[in-house]
Amino acid sequence: MSGSATAVMPVVSAPRTSYWKRNQRKLAPWLFLAPGLLMFLIYVIWPIGNSIWLSFFDWDGLGEKTWLGLDNYAELMDDENFYISLKNNVIWLVLFMLAVPAGLFIAIFLNQTVTGIRIYKSLFFFPFVISQVVVGLIFSWFYAPNFGLLFKLIEWVTGTGIAFLADPDYVTYALVAAGLWPQIAYCMILYLTGLNNISPDQIEAARLDNASGWRMLWYVIIPQLRPATFIAIVVTVIGALRSFDIVSIMTDGGPFGSSRVLSFYMYEQALSEYGYRMGYGAAIAVVLFLIMMIFITGFIWKMVNDERSGG
Amino acid sequence: MFPRPIQKAPQPAQWTYTVALPLALLLWLLPLLGVAVTSIRPASDLAQGNYFGVPSTIALGNYIEIFLNTPMAKYIRNSFIVTIPTVFGAVALSCLCGFALAVYNFRSNLLVFFMFVAGNFVPFQILMVPVRDLTVQTGLYNTYLGLILFHVAFQTGFCTLFMRNFIKALPYELIESARVEGVSEWKIFRHIVLPLMRPAIAALSVLVFTFIWNEYFWATVLTQGADVQPVTAGLFSLNGQWIAQWHLVSAGSIVAALPPVLMFFLMQRHFIAGLTLGATKG
Numbered sequence: 001m002s003g004s005a006t007a008v009m010p011v012v013s014a015p016r017t018s019y020w021k022r023n024q025r026k027l028a029p030w031l032f033l034a035p036g037l038l039m040f041l042i043y044v045i046w047p048i049g050n051s052i053w054l055s056f057f058d059w060d061g062l063g064e065k066t067w068l069g070l071d072n073y074a075e076l077m078d079d080e081n082f083y084i085s086l087k088n089n090v091i092w093l094v095l096f097m098l099a100v101p102a103g104l105f106i107a108i109f110l111n112q113t114v115t116g117i118r119i120y121k122s123l124f125f126f127p128f129v130i131s132q133v134v135v136g137l138i139f140s141w142f143y144a145p146n147f148g149l150l151f152k153l154i155e156w157v158t159g160t161g162i163a164f165l166a167d168p169d170y171v172t173y174a175l176v177a178a179g180l181w182p183q184i185a186y187c188m189i190l191y192l193t194g195l196n197n198i199s200p201d202q203i204e205a206a207r208l209d210n211a212s213g214w215r216m217l218w219y220v221i222i223p224q225l226r227p228a229t230f231i232a233i234v235v236t237v238i239g240a241l242r243s244f245d246i247v248s249i250m251t252d253g254g255p256f257g258s259s260r261v262l263s264f265y266m267y268e269q270a271l272s273e274y275g276y277r278m279g280y281g282a283a284i285a286v287v288l289f290l291i292m293m294i295f296i297t298g299f300i301w302k303m304v305n306d307e308r309s310g311g
Numbered sequence: 312m313f314p315r316p317i318q319k320a321p322q323p324a325q326w327t328y329t330v331a332l333p334l335a336l337l338l339w340l341l342p343l344l345g346v347a348v349t350s351i352r353p354a355s356d357l358a359q360g361n362y363f364g365v366p367s368t369i370a371l372g373n374y375i376e377i378f379l380n381t382p383m384a385k386y387i388r389n390s391f392i393v394t395i396p397t398v399f400g401a402v403a404l405s406c407l408c409g410f411a412l413a414v415y416n417f418r419s420n421l422l423v424f425f426m427f428v429a430g431n432f433v434p435f436q437i438l439m440v441p442v443r444d445l446t447v448q449t450g451l452y453n454t455y456l457g458l459i460l461f462h463v464a465f466q467t468g469f470c471t472l473f474m475r476n477f478i479k480a481l482p483y484e485l486i487e488s489a490r491v492e493g494v495s496e497w498k499i500f501r502h503i504v505l506p507l508m509r510p511a512i513a514a515l516s517v518l519v520f521t522f523i524w525n526e527y528f529w530a531t532v533l534t535q536g537a538d539v540q541p542v543t544a545g546l547f548s549l550n551g552q553w554i555a556q557w558h559l560v561s562a563g564s565i566v567a568a569l570p571p572v573l574m575f576f577l578m579q580r581h582f583i584a585g586l587t588l589g590a591t592k593g
Contacts, residue, residue, distance in 0.1 A: 032407045037423065039463060051439075051440055129521060130525070131571070138342045138564065141342070141557055195313060245527045266436040267436065296433070300425055300429055304421070
């Protein structure tokens with residue numbers, strides 16, 4: 001009690017003008033945060049809540065909203081296209097993870113000091129720098145029936161080419177392959193930086209113990225690359241679930257909707273030419289969001305732990 | 312260094328590496344090279360089935376054609392008008408936010424920080440309907456400003472994460488001794504911390520430029536038509552018009568890819584420093 005009394009004393013006696021001076025340290029962070037935080041709350045945080053709310057309505061984006069309760073979700077449960085999209089999302093997610101070992105492989109391949117290696121590294125990284133729209137167009141040409149490079153190669157080897165983008169059985173795999181191209185480049189650059197920072201002492205020590213090749217990689221290198229691996233997994237999972245551009249550019253969800261993913265199906269429902277179904281679209285987005293939340297929670301949990309232990 | 316330097320390997324392995332390196336690169340960039348060659352191929356070559364051979368002439372006319380007969384120049388201009396203010400906005404706001412989260416110990420510090428981080432990971436689709444509605448309601452649909460405001464807000468999440476970690480790594484004594492001298496918090500930010508943030512600002516500017524230039528989803532959600540649409544969305548609609556005119560599609564793709572590619576090669580060090588943040592901790 002006496003402590004708080006003495007603390008109050010100077011406040012009372014101090015001149016009014018110094019309120020700012022006294023509280024500067026307390027107010028400053030919020031003033032610094034205000035513009036960015038405000039924008040972020042308006043454009044990112046509030047819309048998440050709003051989307052969840054809208055998913056309980058029937059709404060065309062202009063007129064009255066009609067309360068549906070869980071009807072949108074009930075409809076989803078019976079929607080075959082929803083399951084196709086969900087299945088494709090799983091394919092994307094699983095196959096996209098190949099980017100992590102593939103990126104590591106290329107990074108190891110390129111982690112040398114021969115002349116010109118820096119240019120090689122930059123050029124290997126190239127696919128990540130260009131837009132997914134351009135990647136999509138490049139691969140559309142690569143797969144194009146009758147004259148696409150890959151089509152011709154397969155035709156040359158087996159006698160008949162395969163029109164990957166027109167075949168419901170292959171199309172999603174073809175899209176994932178296109179998406180993997182820049183993603184592998186991204187993982188590669190993460191691992192190149194990681195490899196660069198491995199302590200040479202440990203490698204030398206391991207060499208003295210006769211560790212080499214695979215054993216060295218598995219027991220010495222990969223454990224030291226853990227921060228790079230963590231980030232590579234985070235960006236790859238996020239990238240897989242965000243796959244929209246490639247689908248939109250290369251197939252527009254086709255053929256017969258067989259290459260849709262949730263992000264694309266949502267867009268199609270909410271802004272389709274057959275009329276806007278904002279509520280139903282929002283419900284699809286909520287499902288995608290919940291899937292993403294499983295991963296986000298895991299990532300954040302790990303980052304909070306690191307933050308606590310790191311001080 | 313891992314793997315063992317190739318110079319220490321036996322001679323045949325060195326030769327293999329010397330051959331494998333360019334070969335691997337060629338394979339890796341094969342689709343891109345194909346498109347680059349197609350972009351300078353005259354339409355007559357494609358008509359005669361010369362898809363892979365040497366182009367009969369170098370048809371730079373493809374490039375002239377896309378600028379003369381399509382709104383390509385307009386799209387490119389739109390992309391710059393959207394991208395550059397976004398870079399300034401997001402970097403400025405995240406300098407402020409990053410400073411607040413790195414320097415001050417207030418109760419909700421970690422909460423705010425992880426809100427920025429988590430917001431960064433959400434799927435765009437969960438934001439789509441409300442953001443589009445907000446943009447329409449405020450009269451910003453199909454305007455540069457509508458697109459810029461959203462991009463600034465969203466990129467601030469990622470940039471704040473970056474800036475906060477960067478400032479955290481600066482020596483805290485700098486700030487403390489300034490406080491002892493009675494320097495105001497704003498002046499500490501403006502005159503002590505901000506000058507030290509130059510590398511972070513450079514790295515983020517290059518990254519945000521590339522991200523926004525290459526962004527496609529919001530361009531289709533918040534704009535329509537050649538007046539405002541950036542080049543990614545423009546390329547999509549041109550692709551619809553140019554059915555199977557691959558020499559034009561290719562030239563358009565190359566043009567659209569050029570600005571971020573130049574940015575990358577000019578600012579490579581900053582670009583990679585930004586992208587690999589956190590990949591080396593520990």
